Amino acid sequence: MKNKILIPLVIVGALATFFSFKYSGGDDKTGDGRKVLVQETIAKAIKEVHFAPRELNDTFSNRVYHKVLEELDYEKKFFTEQDINVLSKYQYAIDDEIRDGSVEFFDKMDAIYAKRIDQTEGFYKEILKTPFHFNVDEQIQLNGENTTYAADEIQLKDHWRKILKFRVLGKYVELKNAQDKAEGKGKKDDEATSKDLADDEDEADATKTETKTVVKHKTDDELEVEARESVRKNMEYTFKRLHKLKSNERFTYYIDAITTSEDPHTDYFPPKEKEEFDVAMSGTFFGIGAQLREDAGTIKIAAVITGSPCWKQGELKAGDVITKVAQGSGEPVDISGYDIEDAVRLIRGKKGTEVRLTVKKVNGSIKVIPIIRGEVLMADVFAKSAIIKSPDGPVGYIYLPEFYSDFQHNNGRRSAEDVAKEVVKLKTAGVVGIILDLRNNGGGSLSDVVDMAGLFTGNGPVVQVKSSDAAPMTLSATNKGAIYDGPMAVMINENSASASEIMAAALQDYKRAVVVGSNSYGKGTVQKVIPLDEFMDPLKRMQLETQSIATGTKGEVENNSSLGSLKVTVQKFYRVSGGSTQLKGVTPDVPLPDPYELINQGERHDKAALKWDEIAKANYAPVPNSVNTADLAAMSKARVQSNPTFALIQENAKRLKKQEEDNTYSLTETGYRKELDEANATSKKLDELQKKTNPLEYTNLKDDLTRINADSLSITTNTNWLKNLKKDIYISETVNIINDMVKSSMKLNNTTGMK
Numbered sequence: 001m002k003n004k005i006l007i008p009l010v011i012v013g014a015l016a017t018f019f020s021f022k023y024s025g026g027d028d029k030t031g032d033g034r035k036v037l038v039q040e041t042i043a044k045a046i047k048e049v050h051f052a053p054r055e056l057n058d059t060f061s062n063r064v065y066h067k068v069l070e071e072l073d074y075e076k077k078f079f080t081e082q083d084i085n086v087l088s089k090y091q092y093a094i095d096d097e098i099r100d101g102s103v104e105f106f107d108k109m110d111a112i113y114a115k116r117i118d119q120t121e122g123f124y125k126e127i128l129k130t131p132f133h134f135n136v137d138e139q140i141q142l143n144g145e146n147t148t149y150a151a152d153e154i155q156l157k158d159h160w161r162k163i164l165k166f167r168v169l170g171k172y173v174e175l176k177n178a179q180d181k182a183e184g185k186g187k188k189d190d191e192a193t194s195k196d197l198a199d200d201e202d203e204a205d206a207t208k209t210e211t212k213t214v215v216k217h218k219t220d221d222e223l224e225v226e227a228r229e230s231v232r233k234n235m236e237y238t239f240k241r242l243h244k245l246k247s248n249e250r251f252t253y254y255i256d257a258i259t260t261s262e263d264p265h266t267d268y269f270p271p272k273e274k275e276e277f278d279v280a281m282s283g284t285f286f287g288i289g290a291q292l293r294e295d296a297g298t299i300k301i302a303a304v305i306t307g308s309p310c311w312k313q314g315e316l317k318a319g320d321v322i323t324k325v326a327q328g329s330g331e332p333v334d335i336s337g338y339d340i341e342d343a344v345r346l347i348r349g350k351k352g353t354e355v356r357l358t359v360k361k362v363n364g365s366i367k368v369i370p371i372i373r374g375e376v377l378m379a380d381v382f383a384k385s386a387i388i389k390s391p392d393g394p395v396g397y398i399y400l401p402e403f404y405s406d407f408q409h410n411n412g413r414r415s416a417e418d419v420a421k422e423v424v425k426l427k428t429a430g431v432v433g434i435i436l437d438l439r440n441n442g443g444g445s446l447s448d449v450v451d452m453a454g455l456f457t458g459n460g461p462v463v464q465v466k467s468s469d470a471a472p473m474t475l476s477a478t479n480k481g482a483i484y485d486g487p488m489a490v491m492i493n494e495n496s497a498s499a500s501e502i503m504a505a506a507l508q509d510y511k512r513a514v515v516v517g518s519n520s521y522g523k524g525t526v527q528k529v530i531p532l533d534e535f536m537d538p539l540k541r542m543q544l545e546t547q548s549i550a551t552g553t554k555g556e557v558e559n560n561s562s563l564g565s566l567k568v569t570v571q572k573f574y575r576v577s578g579g580s581t582q583l584k585g586v587t588p589d590v591p592l593p594d595p596y597e598l599i600n601q602g603e604r605h606d607k608a609a610l611k612w613d614e615i616a617k618a619n620y621a622p623v624p625n626s627v628n629t630a631d632l633a634a635m636s637k638a639r640v641q642s643n644p645t646f647a648l649i650q651e652n653a654k655r656l657k658k659q660e661e662d663n664t665y666s667l668t669e670t671g672y673r674k675e676l677d678e679a680n681a682t683s684k685k686l687d688e689l690q691k692k693t694n695p696l697e698y699t700n701l702k703d704d705l706t707r708i709n710a711d712s713l714s715i716t717t718n719t720n721w722l723k724n725l726k727k728d729i730y731i732s733e734t735v736n737i738i739n740d741m742v743k744s745s746m747k748l749n750n751t752t753g754m755k
Contacts (some may be wrong), residue, residue, distance in 0.1 A: 035103045045535040061094040068257035074144040078116040081149040097099035106254045123160045124235045134669040144665035264606045269565040290377040299343045309374040324358035385422040389697040392739040396426030396434040403444030403499040416451035432736035433487035443498025453506045454479035461618040462506045464574040485743035488513040497521035501581040509577045511626035518594035522603035526571035526581030532563040578617035589629040595648045598657035645689040698722045
């Protein structure tokens, strides 16, 4: 998991656009000269800018070597032991290559990898021609860390046989279960009733009629054939993508192995990837406003976002398949076999420009739909709230998936402002307490964290930020006063990171809110995005410019003279109490059982992570007469221990831990079904328990109903959201904690009401 933190320009001129992001891609058709230049420039930038640059030595080289092999072949289904023997001579030489301007290791590795892709493509095609038998007692290990490389090509092919057999077995059991379920619904003589729709080309004008169609019972052999064909199609799509992953995309993985060996959050962004950050941080982008999904190798419209450009245009509908994409009157690009990310890159573009989609309509007709790109809001990113009816009064619930902030527009949406609006609406609704849910929130804008904390603490220090060669800088909220001072709980889990940890830590240090859940991720570092061109040797920059002009590629994203950007760790942040959240994260005041608490995750499990330390605490004062968190934890623990749902969660955590340590699966139908039934039984039991143990009612605020009822998609999305909230046992227990706080002897600040 990659998490993000961002500091805006207004804090200090030298600090520009800080954040952490998730994924990197690559550009195309570049030679070794460009690769060497990228590698050389990144090494220079890291040395000059990184908070704690590591020494380029054998230890660093060894870490890079293993990281890139794991990234390209975690399941060990491409490289053989023979290949590793060839590559192992570079294990302690990568540091020397960086200094000497060589990419010999990458070129050697890449050539072998490309060869193995071609070879294993032949493996799957040959293997899937022969039926599998699911009564042979054998197993497969799916944990790459517990798997060894195949000794030679014969063993590699057998490894692929087991992988494919496992996938076919899964599909076979799925098909068999579906048939058994259908036949168990009172169908006689292996017959079923189905709708016989008119031919696709005439479907729009045809009248749908119901006819009885005989559905023949399929034998186990026939189901196995169907399962094999399904896996064959999936493998065909997989290898199409592997072949699309050109050498320079794989070079990006190699460069990322170098950067993430400095620390987990230093990453390389090739030129065309920078826009992804702007989208993720702002919650807006310029495109058409359609949600896409992959379906059997096609790109299909899943939904149309209300108010978006394609919604206004009116012709694109859910279910339509996009076959081609053209930029205005340009030549259409056939996107058959494209993945979602590549299709999105073609469809998005500058505001006001035209994209023309060739689509196959649900009725089978083909149509070219021109759409003018415009601003699209991703509503799922933004803060939203609900009312939870509890015995001691209504409790407000605010969901914040990330600390977004639109830096691209003066009036862009900011999470701090949005949360403030939700708080005001909840106060108006008369809530007795507020829950701020930061679970799975990976971070975002630090300025919004500071402003948001001030909504509940008033003015004062929120976080300390330190560069490697400077004294700590304290960032303070400037609010005149808190807009809410009533009972409050902050929910966190192992995926709450970065900005989320700052928020939870600040409210915890001020004793302003009770932190509930499981230990957070532990990312206490700050990243800055810098253009690599600034660190390029001027002469080499001129050569690159000249080359791009001479080859006619200047201005093209893939091959222009830009080297891209580097997201680099430049600072660490610290709590106002002095300790860092790095590695340790935030420990909840009231811990709750977590299904993933026993498995390895979080910053502390990455060997390249920066260390924990502490500095002097800031000048701040906790709120007076704060709540007794020990009493709250004791009461919660008593409820948790008597709750069968939490007991099952703890039992499942042990099962996941065992699975992590030994990720071995049976390749027999009997063994596979046993493992599947155990997992399904736990899931089913959890669902049943949650329905019985969560009597709380969740409703929308009246102020939100107009927006929610705008269209059927919004209504469905909201209904599903409320339904999922009702099933959430963690929210239920947090409501209990709020109710404990509401009692007169446990109110924060001894308040009897809300301001």
